[in-house]
Amino acid sequence: MADWQRRSVLATGATLTAGGLLASLGSGTGSAEKTPLEEPKGWSSYAGNTGNTRFVSTKGGFGGPDLIDWQYSETGDAVATNEMVYLRTGAGVHGLDAATGECLWTCERIEAAGTPAVDNGTVFVAGSRLTAIDTDSGDVQWSKQLGDEVAISAPVAAFDSVYLTVDGTLYAFAADDGSLRWTCETVRVTPEHTDDDTDAVSYVFSTKPSTITAIDGSVIGLLDGRRSKGSIDADAVVAFDPLSGTTQRSAQLQAGDFGNGLAATDDALFIENIGEEGVTSLNGDTKKSERFISDALTTAAVGDRTVTRGRYELKMTGPESEWCKNGSHAYGPPAIIDDTVVVAHSNPGPSSPDEIVGYCLEDGCEEWCYTFDETQWNDGFNEECLVTEGAVYVDRDEGLTALCPRSERSQ
Numbered sequence: 001m002a003d004w005q006r007r008s009v010l011a012t013g014a015t016l017t018a019g020g021l022l023a024s025l026g027s028g029t030g031s032a033e034k035t036p037l038e039e040p041k042g043w044s045s046y047a048g049n050t051g052n053t054r055f056v057s058t059k060g061g062f063g064g065p066d067l068i069d070w071q072y073s074e075t076g077d078a079v080a081t082n083e084m085v086y087l088r089t090g091a092g093v094h095g096l097d098a099a100t101g102e103c104l105w106t107c108e109r110i111e112a113a114g115t116p117a118v119d120n121g122t123v124f125v126a127g128s129r130l131t132a133i134d135t136d137s138g139d140v141q142w143s144k145q146l147g148d149e150v151a152i153s154a155p156v157a158a159f160d161s162v163y164l165t166v167d168g169t170l171y172a173f174a175a176d177d178g179s180l181r182w183t184c185e186t187v188r189v190t191p192e193h194t195d196d197d198t199d200a201v202s203y204v205f206s207t208k209p210s211t212i213t214a215i216d217g218s219v220i221g222l223l224d225g226r227r228s229k230g231s232i233d234a235d236a237v238v239a240f241d242p243l244s245g246t247t248q249r250s251a252q253l254q255a256g257d258f259g260n261g262l263a264a265t266d267d268a269l270f271i272e273n274i275g276e277e278g279v280t281s282l283n284g285d286t287k288k289s290e291r292f293i294s295d296a297l298t299t300a301a302v303g304d305r306t307v308t309r310g311r312y313e314l315k316m317t318g319p320e321s322e323w324c325k326n327g328s329h330a331y332g333p334p335a336i337i338d339d340t341v342v343v344a345h346s347n348p349g350p351s352s353p354d355e356i357v358g359y360c361l362e363d364g365c366e367e368w369c370y371t372f373d374e375t376q377w378n379d380g381f382n383e384e385c386l387v388t389e390g391a392v393y394v395d396r397d398e399g400l401t402a403l404c405p406r407s408e409r410s411q
Contacts (some may be wrong), residue, residue: 034217035242036285037158038245042286043080045117046154048335050214052126052263054300055311055336058389062337064358064368065392066193067401070101072400077115078387079123084135086123088112089399093125095138098391101402105138107131119157121178122175126152126164130198132178134406142178151207152360158214159242168204171222172245187223189236191249201252203228210272217241218248220269222259235259239267253280260269269303272297279308293317298333300341307334311381314343316364323364329381337387340367344383344394356385356403370403372396 001252034172039049048054058386075292084104085096092108093116113127122141128148132141146152146166153165161181162173172181188200203223205211213220218239225232238250253259253271260274269285279296283304295310305318314331315324325331332344341359346352354372359365376397386393392403 008253017264034211035159037216040117040119040157042083042118042394043335043386044119045079045080045156045360046077046115046209047261047263047285048300050156050158050388051265052210052213052299053265053302053336054168054263054298054334055302056338056387056389058311058338060389062387062389065356065370065405067404069391069402069404071094071396071398071402072101072103073398075395075400078393078400079116079118079384080358080386080391080393081118082389084118085393085400085402086116086118086135088114088116088125091127093123093133095123095135095139096400098388098402101331101400102150104234107133107138107140110140110143114152115154117155117157117162118317119175120160122157124155124157124162124175126155130155130162130164130173130178132162144173145316151208153205153211154209154216156212156219158219162241163212163241165205165207165221168207168224168227170205170212170240172219172242181291184240184245186228187221187238187247189223189252190236191252196324201225201228203232203238206235206259206260208261210263213262213264214242215264215266220264222262222271223250225258235271237262237271251282261299263299263306265318267301268301268306270299270301270306272299276311278310279306281306281407291317300334300336304337307336307361309334309343314341316341316361319363325359325364329379331335332356332380332383335385335387336361337389340389342392344380344385344387346375346377346378346380346383348379354380354383356394 034084078087087094110131111128112125115283116125129145155164170184186202190200206222206224210217211222218238220241223236225235233255234253236252239248258274260272263270271280278294281291296308298309300307307316330347335342339361345357354377356370358367
């Protein structure tokens with residue numbers, strides 16, 4: 001990475017309150033208009049979309065699955081559109097027909113690791129290299145060396161760019177040819193208790209998978225206090241103009257608060273606590289700028305409502321309604337499709353069935369449930385569901401498994 005030009009960026013102004021940060025996102029620097037985001041279709045990246053919100057919308061609604069459509073013999077980290085599934089398995093990527101599960105192409109020996117991102121006809125996968133793959137043919141379009149044994153985040157494809165952190169530095173590559181648009185090595189943030197820039201602390205970026213998010217007008221990054229130089233007792237967040245890399249705003253979290261990942265909507269920013277104690281929610285209303293959701297490890301969000309999975313419960317937290325379902329290690333990471341929360345469910349014990357359940361986002365009522373014939377999970381805690389307009393994908397012993405409604409199968 002030494003051959004790439006790096007620069008440090010001084011965050012504009014003093015640290016903001018949580019509400020001030022969110023209210024400013026997308027405002028840009030010296031511009032009255034924010035850069036619009038063309039959201040990729042389907043489950044397009046590590047946590048569902050560029051905002052890491054595990055949310056997918058549909059045109060005609062989603063009916064609960066009632067049959068196994070197909071199974072592929074391998075498992076791994078996947079993203080999916082309505083037409084294709086892109087499975088990172090081993091050091092390569094497999095392109096599967098979403099309708100049949102047939103492998104249409106493989107792209108092997110590209111040093112791939114982690115979850116890909118797909119956007120505008122290209123699959124991007126990181127590892128020791130960042131590789132762009134044509135979605136139709138599986139051919140490599142371009143590849144950039146990142147380094148051996150580097151710590152990297154999952155790639156986020158947005159604004160005709162690919163964003164990821166590598167060993168604490170944020171990079172923005174052009175999606176079409178891999179050229180470097182801009183990079184940021186450190187961000188200086190002024191602590192909340194002072195307006196004196198001389199007290200600013202210098203942060204590097206987190207390399208957790210969900211470190212980077214993109215919403216209209218901004219790319220938002222999680223800053224890692226423990227990896228940074230000096231004594232820093234909290235992580236921070238920073239927003240950039242997605243095209244120029246100019247810092248828009250930054251904010252330090254409360255003392256002792258260290259993040260494990262970010263999720264962002266246009267209304268709120270959610271920070272998962274690295275101690276797995278809960279999720280901090282920051283919104284654009286300065287009167288209600290911050291709230292803490294306890295026993296929350298994984299976040300799904302739409303608007304200002306969030307569904308969190310903890311060790312002991314699955315719950316929805318919103319400004320006007322809430323609901324909670326108890327069960328120790330019973331629920332997997334939540335996904336939201338339209339107004340339905342989709343989770344894997346299985347209580348610990350060999351007699352508990354493996355289920356995929358759909359709950360109403362508004363009130364938590366069960367809308368549908370698919371029960372597998374065989375019990376394979378010790379519990380549902382680590383079982384993740386990927387959702388698209390026509391299917392739910394989950395790993396089974398037989399391999400990646402696609403579930404769909406009969407109406408989809410008959411089309």
